[in-house]
Amino acid sequence: MPNYIKSAAPKPHARPLSTSVPAIVKGVIDDIRSNGDAAVRQYSEKFDKWSPVSFKLSEEEIKDIISRVPEQTIKDIKEVQENVRKFAIAQRKSISDIEIEIQPGVHLGHKNLPISSVGAYIPGGRYPLLASAHMTILTAKTAGVSYVVGCTPPILGEIPSSTVAAMYLAGADEIFILGGVQAVAAMAIGTETMRKVDFIAGPGNAFVAEAKKQMFGDIGIDLFAGPTEVLIVADEAADPFTIATDLLSQAEHGPDTPAVLITTSEDIGRKTIEIVDTLLTRLPTAELAGESWRTFGEVAIVGDLTEAYALADEYSSEHVQILTKRPREALEKMRNYGALFLGEKTCVSFGDKVIGTNHVLPTRKAARYTGGLWVGKFLKTVTYQEVTSQEASGRLGKLCGRAARAENFEGHARSGDLRDHLATGSEYEWIK
Template sequence: MKHIKSPVVDKVAEDTKTRGLVAEMLATIREGREDAVRDYAKKLDGWSGDFVLSPQKRDALVAQVPEQAKRDIEFAHRQITRFAAAQRASLSDFSIETEPGVMLGQKCVPVDCAGCYVPGGRYAHVASALMSVATAKAAGVPFVIAASPPRGDAIDPAVCYAMTLAGADVILEMGGVQAVASMAFGLFGTQPADILVGPGNAFVAEAKIQLFGGVGIDLFAGPTESAVIADETADPMTVAIDLLSQAEHGVNSPVWLFTTSSDLAETVNRILPQVAADWPTGDVAMVSWRDYGEIIVCEDNEQMAEVSDKYACEHLQVQTKDLEWWRDRLRNYGSLFLGEGSTVSHGDKCSGTNHILPTRQAARYTGGLNVMKFLKILTWQEIATDADPEMSEVGSRLSRLEGMDGHARACDWRLQKFSGKTAFDFEVSQQERYD
């Protein structure tokens, strides 16, 4: 294994300054509530208007969206909703009788309120509005708050339409830490969110981390990552374009190429800057490629798979022979894109799988945003009185084995009440059973 191109900058270091600023802001908003949010919005965003989008303004923004854009947003919404609905259908309530008279079960219950953050900095993140709000609604969340920073005198009209189409109950024209805090604390007449989801900058991500525990979050997110696995059959131009398309997310968005072909590696490394020079966002992509891009040449497919699983990247494309082998072999990624016909841009925008995905190797232990994130799997049990004695005997013994006498006595009481055994009788039967 060898590096054709190595990163110039190491993995993003923990930004203690960001952590401190976010902690200070959250403390101030927790104390000052709406007044503190207004101060931050004016100071940071130059915004002093209303925060809750009125129905009249919402209608006016939607009216600005061209019809073709609306049809495209509607197409993406159908794809995302269909996939999320299929995810929801894969989960079900059930009950099972594990022993005669012992019924156990589960219920899949959505949270009461979800807060969905939609970024609005360099780009208008229309698809992110669909990914978060539509998925929450498909899970059955009854109340969804969506927040996005204003661009000028309002949030982006297309983002507003996507939020509306997806079913947002309240839209906040607000961004940054103050938006995340407002949804978490239930400010401006909204109810407190039970879970916060959606991508954002370093301050938004840090706010979600610091609020976690008092509120749920989707995942710990960092800058966008993307990798391509390619063999000698891959088209170098396709690989270069796919790498650059993801590097345009930001100047700290790493992209990686894992390949068994030295020729492919050298060609991609040579043509990639030439391709970027023709793109309006090529300057951003090239900074990311320069500082974080990597090309690793591996000995065989198995080594490529091992490297890929170690990196556990957010988006993973496979442009090789035998796609089925890769689908079955790979284990650590946020979302997988198989074959030259599948690009990350499809998943980012409209194909239906969610684009809010784990970064920084979190794919080792979690997948991306899905309906399950909005659901609580609640368990229940009902033990009939004639089935209780055996359960109480075992429960009592295990409780005493752990030194928890109070737990044991709760079982002892039921044992005596439902079977007529005395505490002495139970001690004898207990000794007999272990003998």
């Protein structure tokens, strides 16, 4: 059993707002469904104090915005996007169409077809998360999606120019400065000026997540996302300063980020706690990171790495960082995680910002049953079948007749009987 030398605080009572989020979101969606652009504008004014002549950026506006982005930022965006593109292309090449002949004259196959249209939500809020443009828009385009619209909110009444640059360079076909529930609903439903999409990807706050949840079914979505999570597995050789730094790097995402250390060394665990407390006196984002650490931070001491990996699998965390002598051992020992980060030279921030793997990942233990966003999420695997042999058609017809009547599906049975009749000339009472 693990020994917790720091435990998460008792779960706070739900804030009054949390119980009203679904109702608020439903009201916005219903209004936009009925009133289109007029409702979108109303909620943009209400929630973001944003009501431009057009939410959609023209080509001229995009070029003007990008011209004001520092040259180094543009170079960095292009370099990061090239990393993302290379990995996404390799993933796409790993997905193959197939066709087999399961018996003479019976051909079965599947094809991987890109979704026709995708909406990408690029969050704003506290930070301009321009990296989300790479992960959603660029990945969809690499999958072969023909139309991708990107939506991102204004930040303090201003257009986030670096985010717009990232969206444009990622290949967005249209860019809207529009955020929140109104953006998700407009993309999912379609309005006079916003084309309806088939799928929406991208992280967001509780309202955005709820909007995606409520629209699921009308459109596809990538994941039901929650707050960012980080978990570090460390042995006695790990550096507590590195552990503390990396825990806080994720805790600054917001006030509700679980930041967990599982270690085989009590000394490492206690030193990490001390260093975290020291770093929080200097970190510019300490207000957010500190709240996450105080409320959701945990440090568990275990007997050995086998126990550490088993406990980490129970957490099923979004980001799992392995700081041990043999980090690749986790590839064999662990099953439940959004993404693994192996060794001291690798950090979760690389995955968030630059390395090329996708940072839209499962949270709230969803890693038990799904991975994160990738090229495959933007593809539909569809099957087809063809029977080219009359003999095979007759044989399957007889089998179908028997199988369908065992389930009392007479119509199905007769469809099979007909193929038997066409192949063999056999007679049935229902055939006239």
